[in-house]
Amino acid sequence: MYNGRMDLVEHVNHFNQRMVVHSKNEALMCMVFPSSLGPVAMRWFDGLEEGSISSFQELTRAFRARFVTCSRVPCPLDFLLSMVMREGETLKMYLDRYWEMFNKIDVNFDDVAIRTFKVSLLAEHDLRKFLTRKLAKSIRQLMDRIDEYKRVEEDQ
Template identity: 70%
Template sequence: MYNKGTDPMEHISHFNQRMAVHSKNESLMCKVFPSSLGLVAMRWFDSLRAGSIDSFKELTQAFESHFITCSRVPQPLASLLSLSMREGETLKTYSNRYWEMFNKIDGDFDDVAISTFKLGLPVEHGLRKSLTGKLVTSIHQLIDWIDKYKRVKEDQ
């Protein structure tokens, strides 16, 4: 369900995925689309003038235009570069905060993410020391390494 406050283009993308089998049937797409709308968006849909929309593409363009202020704005890479572990912060909290910001950045910056995650840890942190001697080449490797480190620390 689309509720004002989420990205309208993401909603359309999800809708298109769910309706992929019927994507060639324009009239069906237009008829089913309102069932994916919450109260605020349904009010917008109900206010459309009869006959003002001629295709599913026009409907989605009107939807995007109306809810444009809810569009997700990708975070700049600089927001990732400025993250560091706070004094007294747990590795779990820092890691969660870091990956949440990483997921808001558009683009392929895995190599930068690996470096900045490590640099965001305090110099004396055991994980940073461990990562310094380890060649990590992918985000999956880094996350696995972080998880292993957390498990070892929890077992102690």
């Protein structure tokens, strides 16, 4: 349900994904789309002049134009580069913050993200030392190394 606060591009993409088997049926796509709208967007839809929309592409273009202020703006890489583990912050708290910020960055900067993650840990943190010995070449590998570290920590 589009509530007016979520990213509208994401909403349209999810709708398209759910309707992929019907994507060639423009009329059906236009008729079903309103069922994915919350109250605010539904009022907008109900206010459209009859016959003013002739295709699903036109409908989504009008939708995006009306709710453009609700679009998610990707975070610049600087946000990730400025992250540091705070004194007294648990590894779990830091990981949650880090991955949340990482997911808000749309461009693929895996190599920078891996290095940033490591250097932003407290200098004396054992995970930082562990990642220095066991270099990661991808985000997936970094996550695997972190999981490996956590398993070793739990066993001690």
